[in-house]
Each structure stands twice: as C-alpha cells, then as structure tokens.
Amino acid sequence: MRRGIALVLSAPSGAGKTTLIRRLxxxxxxxxxxxxxxxxxxxxxxxxxxxxxxxxxxEFGRRRARGAFAEWAEVHGNLYGTPLAPVQEMLANGRDALFDIDVQGAAQLRLNLDAATFIFILPPSMAELERRLRLRGQDDDAAIERRLANARRELREAAWYDALVVNDDLDTAYDRLRAAYVAATLAPARNAHLVDGLLATS
Known part of the structure; x- marks a missing residue:
C-alpha cells in the first residue's frame, strides 16, 4: 500500500488558492x-x-508542550493547532491529507511530517494581486496595503517549497497543481512496496 502524503498549499491572500483547492x-x-x-x-x-x-x-498549552500538534499558531488572540497523531495515522493508512496553510504553519509541518509535498501558489504580478484584492470589495485601502505587505513577506519564503504554481490562467494553474500532486504520489519513497513486491515474486 502506498504511504499517504500531506499536500501543503500556501499562497498570499488573493492568489486564488481557495478556488484551486475547491477544484482539487x-x-x-x-x-x-x-x-x-x-x-x-x-x-x-x-x-x-x-x-x-x-x-x-x-489544555492547548499542555498538548503543545508534549508535541501533540503538527503545527500551531496564534491568530487574533486565539490559538489554533493541527493534531499530529490523526494526520500520522491517516498517512500511515495510505490516505492523503490536504492542508491550506500560511508559510509559518507550513514551515512547522516541514519539521513534523516526513511525507509532505509543499506547493506555493503565486499571483502573476503584484499589480494583479492588488487588483484582485480590490475586486473582492472586502477590505479598505489600509487592509489591502497590509495584505500586500504580508504577501511580499510570504513570497520571500516560496523558494523552499517543492513546487511553484503561477495562477494567471485558472485552468493552466490547476493542471500544474494537479500534476505536482500526482507526481508526489508516484515518488519512489512513497511506493517502495511496488519494487519490494516485484522482487518478492522473482
């Protein structure tokens, strides 16, 4: 049985990650x-x-202290965390897990999960990213500037991801995301049973 993988997706706000995840x-x-x-x-x-x-x-602090979270973060004064044991069990049973997470959480997952593939969704340009944020109509000018500043910080972390997907044309971006995921499922490290099975019959 193939070992499951954790597919970890990150992107600046407005890059279209949610739409791509929905299709996936x-x-x-x-x-x-x-x-x-x-x-x-x-x-x-x-x-x-x-x-x-x-x-x-x-209780959150106690669980965090004993390493019970694959990743955790504090957002607006509240703590959020992904329990590590259920994810490890899922992967051990050959099931893939999908994470929609920021770069800080992804960096923690990289330390805590050995079967993970990291994909960063890029906007085609900063001007297009700003246009999309304004088109959504959810933020005032100050909030948009904060999102753009955050995006620049996040983009500096993109180099350590396994794959970069530019979301210019949605269909093309999805094809590339899909290809990166399928390729990850075919990696020899996650399919050792195939070779072992063949050798056992020779």
Missing amino acids: RAEFPDFGYSVSCTTRAPREGEVDGRDYTFLSRD
Whole structure:
C-alpha cells in the first residue's frame, strides 16, 4: 500500500488558492481532513469534534508542550493547532491529507511530517494581486496595503517549497497543481512496496 502524503498549499491572500483547492477536492474527494483544535469559543452551529476541538488555553498549552500538534499558531488572540497523531495515522493508512496553510504553519509541518509535498501558489504580478484584492470589495485601502505587505513577506519564503504554481490562467494553474500532486504520489519513497513486491515474486 502506498504511504499517504500531506499536500501543503500556501499562497498570499488573493492568489486564488481557495478556488484551486475547491477544484482539487472535487476531482480527488478522498483527501483526508483533520479536525483542528482552537481556544476560541464555538460559534453558533459549530459542533465540538466536528468543526473544531474546543480547548481551554491551559489544555492547548499542555498538548503543545508534549508535541501533540503538527503545527500551531496564534491568530487574533486565539490559538489554533493541527493534531499530529490523526494526520500520522491517516498517512500511515495510505490516505492523503490536504492542508491550506500560511508559510509559518507550513514551515512547522516541514519539521513534523516526513511525507509532505509543499506547493506555493503565486499571483502573476503584484499589480494583479492588488487588483484582485480590490475586486473582492472586502477590505479598505489600509487592509489591502497590509495584505500586500504580508504577501511580499510570504513570497520571500516560496523558494523552499517543492513546487511553484503561477495562477494567471485558472485552468493552466490547476493542471500544474494537479500534476505536482500526482507526481508526489508516484515518488519512489512513497511506493517502495511496488519494487519490494516485484522482487518478492522473482
């Protein structure tokens, strides 16, 4: 059985990562999903263990101290983390896991997961990225400037990823993302059973 891989996608806000992920999930619906932990209060309609595992800050800290998270971050005063054990079990059982995560979280995953492929989605230009952010109509000028400044910081980290995909034309970008994912599933390190099986029959 092939060992599963963690497919880790990062991109600046406005690069189109969410749209690409939606297409990838539609074609490959068997991607595994790990329920994240958070210290924030549940929102209306959220169910503990389904949407998030809701923890006190003390309990989150205890789990973090014993290395229970594949990655964690503090966002707007709340802690979020991906439990490591379920992801490792998923991969060991041959199921792939998809992560939509920022560069800081991706760097932690690189340290904690040995079966991971990292893909960075690039905008075609900074001018186009700004145009897309303004077109969304969700942010004022100050927020857009912050997003652009964050994007420049994130782009400086893109060099250590395994693949770069420019999202200029959506269909072309998806073809390249799909190709990078499929290629990762074919890597010899994740398919040693194929050669071993052949040798065992000779």
